[in-house]
Amino acid sequence: MGHYAQVWDHKAATEIIKDWNGIDQVVLRNPHGASAKISLHGGQVVSWRNDQGEELLFTSNKAIFKPPKSMRGGIQICYPQFGDCGSLDQHGFARNKMWVIDENPPPLNSNETLGKSFVDLLLKPSEEDLKHWPHSFEFRLRVSLAVDGDLTLISRIRNINGKPFSFSFAYHTYLSVSDISEVRIEGLETLDYLDNLSKKSF
Template sequence: MTRALPITRSHGIEAVELVAPDGARATIALHGGHLLSWIPAGGEEQLYLSPTSEFAIGQAIRGGVPVCFPQFAERGPLKKHGFARTKPWQLVAAEQGESDALAVLKLGDDAATRMVWPHAFELELSVRIAGQELQIELACENKGDSAFEFTAALHSYFRVADIDATSVQGLSGLDYFDSVDQTNKSQRVDLLLPSGEIDRIYQGVGSQDLTLKEQLAAADNKERRVEIRQQGFEDAVVWNPAAAKCATLADMPADGWRQMLCIEAAAVMKPIRLEPGESWAGLQSLNVVA
């Protein structure tokens, strides 16, 4: 048996709050199809949301999980990260099932999007929570009569207590583009320990497992681990602005960089090409294991 969940408000904007039978919760804003919060069953907030972010029409929200489409970052002629994260999405369904909760949102082209990106498309974002797991799927269908290409990402901001006690496991052997110094490099060790600004596009990740590790209490060796898996997205972006870059971000506190790390499922280096009527889907799955 399922139960429909109503539209409510969060930070002054329309949103839907998912609540699974086991207590897992998530909040998704219709503005941008933006996941604002995820709390696993019996757990704590897993996503970083900037306390100085704006929640206004036409403005991107800083934190949570922004949807980047049809352009990642400034790698193209459109505004940074495209327009999907600042458009109003339509809520198709929001319901609590017997063991989970699910929301589905859609975004289609309109006169404004066609002025900057002349293609007919439909995006569908599905968010599912249950227990310790979150699944986010982004799908795109070419609704027009000509082919198009796009890049995209689920720009996930993870909340951490201290970036200096945080690392990412599972990147060993992968090539990456370093967006800070604009060079191609290779990851030689298994653990990535952020030091200074980090902005890397790891290539060929595919379904390779990544793990966010955070040392919580050195005395008793307590740590937090979040397993990160993806399908359909071939790249993964790891980003932390560090102090100097963070100070230039008006929608983030000066010390906000210490409490976040982005690990994003992405399709950047090889744009997705869809012929008329074709579809693509990419998934990011997060599981708190400790």
């Protein structure tokens, strides 16, 4: 298909398919049956299944899988802002853009690749993006699936023109849970944080 994805382990598999809108998706598989599916629309992980085939991510049945709308579900890439604290659309524009498979990924090391299937994606700003947010960048994203089924995302953002700029960033993850009343978030007891369910109060 004119794209490539580097695979270091012959048991790991990387495949490119198209969704029902004709948009490329990269499917990563490990030898035990776990898989991840990454859409070039938004550079977004839209599926992550464990060895038993159980879906670990949630995607809304109202999700729109067609640019320029972002998909509600999976793991959204929020950049160059997270939330609605700046002049851009909420959560920035990266999740609404078409990414490409990176033909010149960063140097590889064995910790990032050994026994894993993975793909490197790239996002650069369009002329329209630069009108709204005038900072030239390269956003590189590596998504890898390990033999044990662990999913890893590594982001690298490079300033192209050398002029300093600030940004915020998040992996906005929708997890699939069987009973929301049983979900607990631990480790925030000593920290200040905003709670969207309580009108962003502390």
